[in-house]
Amino acid sequence: MGHTLTEKLIAAHLPDAHASAVWPGDLVQVAVDLVLSNDITAPIAIREFEKLGVERVFDPERVVMVPDHFAPNKDIKSAEQCRSMREFARAQALIYFEVGRMGIEHVLLPEQGLVGPGDVVVGADSHTCTYGALGALATGMGSTDIAVAMATGQIWMRVPETLRIVYHGALRPWVGGKDLILHTIGRIGVAGARYQSIEFVGPALAELSMAGRFTMANMAIEAGAKAGLFAVDDVTRAYVDGRVKRPYHVYQADDDAAYARVVEIDVGQIEPQVAFPHLPENARPVSQAGEVHVDQVVIGSCTNGRLEDLRVATGLLRGRQVHSDVRCIVIPGTQQVYLDALREGLVEALVEAGAVVSTPTCGPCLGGYMGVLAAGERALSTTNRNFRGRMGHPDSLVYLAGPAVAAASALLGRIAAPEEVLS
């Protein structure tokens, strides 16, 4: 019997050279290519690292720290956390991105060529699974796991079963990666891939850009998955060639691999999606959203903060005005995305439309700052979680969508389909 892509990636990283294959359920030690943490998770990881009695990280070229969640520092306590991470990163000579050079970690690391196909990446952030779009096995863990990975370059894993999701058909207008993944989570549920790895395959994904693939892999965790993988193809190669410095490795699932489950999805049936409070699985077509007024629209995050997302949103916002009842906050994912958006004239068009354009930060996605909601307020957001209280007051409401629906909703002051703006 053959192996899934997930099993092959894990098998290729067994520190024991004699071991060659793994099967679901195996508990194995895995060598990691990159270890990530941020200003919220690094302080605990550093504290635990110091308890290990280890002087240096296993390889400073493979440990990354990014201040992005509550940075630029939102308050004194956040400033202390950022300082503790900065001091550790400097003392250990780690890969570190200061404010002004940083971005939202899961937009930044691929952009900087720090992750390549075939890598195993562990990060103290649940959306580390984003890099699955590159054909890497990337998974979120907690700070203590990351402390041990920083010290030893290894981590224990349970080899997951694999859920194969096959996408057929042609995408409808205004449908992107966010709509596909929201629809998918709506189908399988927030625990639909719990303890499993998702492999996203099928002809409909061939035409999906890297941005769309990052968005889909990013939200694998929202179905409970350990990872969300794409196979490497020409789109991947065009993205990583010349960008990833290390040699990379391409693995493929065997034709006779065994899957826990196979789900088939006809993308031609999918229209732009909106996930209603308080779970990402509450996805429905935007045409069935009903009359939902919104107080705030956020366009950005590790899910949808890439240049392509800003282009889609600006395409609708340009030459129009954000509704007078709406605060529209746009957050480019990295300094490079910001600069590109500036040079393309996107930032000017967004500001003219009445939107805020911020420096990169995770801020509002997790109710940190830069757009915290009051009681009873409703936000439509291109982020990844709409849990109760996620973006502020526990009695506020978060709706998730892609950048096209977000822009349309910002203009009309209610959840709206892009066609409504153009008609």
Place this chain on the structure above:
Amino acid sequence: MKQEGKVWKYGDNVDTDAIIPARYLNVSMPEELARHCMEDIDSAFAGAVEAGDVVVAGENFGCGSSREHAPLALKGAGVSCVVARSFARIFYRNAINVGLPILECPGAADDAESGHQLAIDLKAGQVRNLSTGQVYQAAPYPPFMMALIEAGGLIPYTRERKA
């Protein structure tokens, strides 16, 4: 390894923002986090929870973020064990890593009600509902994970192996 205490019962998909809202992630000490534990879904919890109490929940407990602050907040609040139908995988790792006992035991999770008294034998994988007299058997931990638990978490386990 035995735990015993009063039940606090919750439903399915208790997410990490419910266990500890992100607005409190600018601190990381368990006792500070404990003051806001469960705040957005149960404002009474943090003030009334007593050392030894047991959190009981449905499917996918701890879904969402990787924040280790979630099991640390529960541990800081004095919770001796979380019994659920199932756990989200990052929370599951985090709880074991920081030494917060957890047990997947659907029957016990379904039947327990807030205020019941539970006694848990982690090594035997047994949950005893002292209020109803029912006894439930969970799947035992694999030996590797039991070794992690018995060492007190991943850091002491890793230190022991290095020594």
